[in-house]
Amino acid sequence: MRAAPSAGASSIWTRAEATPVTSFPPPPPWVEEILTVGVTGTNGKSSTVGWIAAALNQIDDATVSVTTLGHRIGPQTYPFPPTYAGFLEAMGRGRDQGAHHAAIELTSASLAAGFLRGWRCRVGVFTNLSQDHLDIHGSAEHYLASKAQLFLQLPPGGSAVLNCDDPASELLDEIIGPDVERWRYGRGNDSTADLVARDLHVDWNGTVARLEHNQRLTALPPSLRLSAIGDIYVENALAALLGALAAGVPADRAAAAIEAAPPPAGRFEVVSRDPPVVVDYAHTPDALRRTLATARHLCPGCLTVVTGAGGNREQSKRAPLGRAAAAADRIILTSDNARSEDPAAIAAELAAPLNDHPAVTTMLDRRSAIAQALADTGADDLVVVAGKGHETEQIDGHGSQPLSDAAVVRELLGLA
Structure with missing residues (x-):
């Protein structure tokens, strides 16, 4: 998950977004x-x-x-x-x-x-x-x-x-x-x-x-x-x-x-085949581009992506993420761990390079955005919910709330 662990000289992180450490002790003798x-x-x-x-x-x-x-x-x-x-x-x-x-x-x-x-x-x-x-x-x-x-x-x-x-x-x-x-x-x-x-x-x-x-x-x-x-x-x-x-x-x-070995959790994870829905961790421009290229290969109909960008993190990545999302036929911009930033402002930065795209919607509530994507999806279509993958929390200015993209999809489709 993207929340930072406790700070201090003994801290390490599994995501670069967590609190930096000041030093590491020598390794154990074994x-x-x-x-x-x-x-x-x-x-x-x-x-x-x-x-x-x-x-x-x-x-x-x-x-x-x-x-x-x-x-x-x-x-x-x-x-x-x-x-x-x-x-x-x-x-x-x-x-x-x-x-x-x-x-x-x-x-x-x-x-x-x-x-x-x-x-x-x-x-x-x-x-x-x-x-x-x-x-x-x-x-x-x-x-x-x-x-x-x-x-x-x-x-x-x-x-x-x-x-x-x-x-x-x-x-x-x-x-x-x-x-x-x-x-x-x-x-x-x-x-x-x-x-x-x-x-x-x-x-x-x-x-x-x-x-x-x-x-x-x-x-x-x-x-x-x-x-x-x-x-x-x-x-x-x-x-x-x-x-x-x-x-x-x-x-x-x-x-x-x-x-x-089974496929990695949250990495082009097929949550449903009817309708086709995939959850993916893609949160960099290159990862989103490659994920949507795979999705396009599998999708003879309408390809929809639900995506966002993290708050208080690398603002320069947002426009490239938007450009990567342009490979989809329909784009629904939403929140993805906005933290203390205004999620509407983040979505606007994602949307900036998409003025010529014919189907861009902003729906900041992530659950509602996923529901909207599913509502109009047929058997030949494909929905990719991108950015959070395996993560089970959504972080905003009010703190952290439980949210799993895969769980939301299953609930909305009656698969839970």
């Missing part, structure tokens, strides 16, 4: 007992960590995973707080249960604050880079430099997993130590890629891609079939597959585990 795979990037971190953890569970059934979705040890979820103390509690509990591996999500803000002084990663995985959190970092350069800390501090003998399709990977490669092994993935024609996805097929059952790889990789299946829907998840799965291999999981077992 830190090297847990081989940790750290994942950073703008989009796809939680999905990638989830798939890495699924693969690591093939060799370590007490694998610890930490994402915006929570803390897990093996298949079990634990309610540890989103603080550094809670993180160590999760790692310690996993260690007590025999864990020797972990997969963790690392935001740019936590890396900038020095999280790696308090924990060490042996494998670093990069998903992608696009506009986000410039209110925190001040510039795109500082945003990338913050994420680069993960790769700058990889130890000799460690591994870096890079996305060949993202230009930022070339810059990261320059600062990675010479004794760190590089693994590269992509969907393009980069000759340096170790693993490439081709011939993608996306439908309501998931996503399938044909795999090509070089001689460094063996025992991989000829294709990868995911239950997650969308080409972005193929990229995340490739990153997860290489991250798991770098951590010691046999290739065939890693691929099988990733294929068997």
Whole structure:
């Protein structure tokens, strides 16, 4: 969720929006007992960590995973707080249960604050880079430099997993130590890629891609079939597959585990097929653009998006979010954690680049906006409710109230 955890020197956050910390203590003396795979990037971190953890569970059934979705040890979820103390509690509990591996999500803000002084990663995985959190970092350069800390501090003998399709990977490669092994993935024609996805097929059952790889990789299946829907998840799965291999999981077992894993919560989550309704966490321009591209592929009729933007956060992202929403046939602008800002003013900024769009409505009450989207939807249409995904609260000037997009959809459709 987007609410900040308690402040203080022991705090850490799973979203960059939480309160910064001032320092991290040295890691516990047993830190090297847990081989940790750290994942950073703008989009796809939680999905990638989830798939890495699924693969690591093939060799370590007490694998610890930490994402915006929570803390897990093996298949079990634990309610540890989103603080550094809670993180160590999760790692310690996993260690007590025999864990020797972990997969963790690392935001740019936590890396900038020095999280790696308090924990060490042996494998670093990069998903992608696009506009986000410039209110925190001040510039795109500082945003990338913050994420680069993960790769700058990889130890000799460690591994870096890079996305060949993202230009930022070339810059990261320059600062990675010479004794760190590089693994590269992509969907393009980069000759340096170790693993490439081709011939993608996306439908309501998931996503399938044909795999090509070089001689460094063996025992991989000829294709990868995911239950997650969308080409972005193929990229995340490739990153997860290489991250798991770098951590010691046999290739065939890693691929099988990733294929068997359920789709990430709130990530192109199909809440209803009749009418078709999807809830998605897309809250950056690039993520919304890619989500709507997937939706358009599946939708022969009218594509509707319900979306907003967070308050007290990166105002410069709002117009690009509006432009990304323009891919839909119908746009309903609403509130998304307005915090202390006027939600009408936020919606107006989203609407500014949409003057030429034929169907833009503003409905600030999020539940009412979802209801409006559903009211006019037929079997060939598709509604995407974007921005909050798995989150279960709405934050405004009056505080925090329970609100789950998926739960609202189910209630309105009589599916609850």
